[in-house]
Amino acid sequence: GAGVSQSPRYKVTKRGQDVALRCDPISGHVSLYWYRQALGQGPEFLTYFNYEAQQDKSGLPNDRFSAERPEGSISTLTIQRTEQRDSAMYRCASSSSQSTEAFFGQGTRLTVV
């Protein structure tokens, strides 16, 4: 697509439920990144993929968080047994093989109640 697309834009979920956040990168971009941004803070790295391979997951806060990109295009970030502290803006970015410049989607605002 023309830009990075994330869905849903807003998600309200009850504590203890699982959520899946979707990211559709710019067409042809090989690298895909997930970030989390708390209110008043800068985005913090969670994980990234080159094609379908997860290259770095050092930023995932605990084992309730996981991500996949099975066909090297669309990616899903899954949070199991959500907690209130998981409430944040979740951002996805992608970059091409030609440049390290990253382009971000509009984000998913997750609220856990």
Add this chain to the structure above:
Amino acid sequence: GIQVEQSPPDLILQEGANSTLRCNFSDSVNNLQWFHQNPWGQLINLFYIPSGTKQNGRLSATTVATERYSLLYISSSQTTDSGVYFCASSNTGKLIFGQGTTLQVKP
């Protein structure tokens, strides 16, 4: 890993004024980007500038890689320039963000 520090944390300007935002990073980098987070929360790419100088309208940026800093210049500021400006850098693939500079431009 890389550490990124931005200054000042907050900035209030009168419309028409000029400003300089600074970003210091702790290691050599192959990526440095400036973003503007608008009031709707979207991150807008301003510059991709691992080194050198670029200009885009009223905005320009300079990165001195050997001294590990980057500067974002805003000239003749407008109220629409308000928001948070982030610097982010990388040498491993993952961008590390600074804490941002919150800019308020008053009419």
